[in-house]
Amino acid sequence: MGRQRKETAGYQALHLRVGADRGAPQHCDECGTSDPDKFYDWANISGRYEDVNDYRRLCRACHMTSDGRLERLRVLGKRLRPIVPPKPCIDCRELWKPLRHGRCGRCSQRWAKAQKVS
Ligand SMILES: [Zn+2]
Ligand SMILES: [Zn+2]
DSSP states (O other), X not given: OHHHHHHHHHHHHHHHHHHHHHOOOOSOTTTOOOOTTSOEEEEESSSOTTOTTSEEEEEHHXXXXXXXXXXXXHHHHHXXXXXXXXXXXXXXXXXXXXXXXXXXXXXXXXHHXXXXXX
16 A cells, blocks of 8 residues: 555654754663663654654663554554444344343343233
């Protein structure tokens, strides 16, 4: 998809702009290290990629960790989307969602009436 590739390129360009605007990061805002042997990145905070102030300095290790966490959240979020298949009503076997007392809408109404009468 051409659109996808364009957005990725824009994302990288914006990252470069942060470096140009705010300089190369020299320490980590997460773990506080300023070890000169480590690599530091600008990491976006809240998804406003075009805002150079929406980035924080992260060492490579913390960047990986936070990216991994985001990725897990994203995957989890997808999985958590309700996939509830309709189930057969215990009376008429018609697929229904959600079931009430194991019955479809019609049968549950009939069942509730029958409960009242008896
Ligand atoms: Zn760090
Ligand atoms: Zn039914």
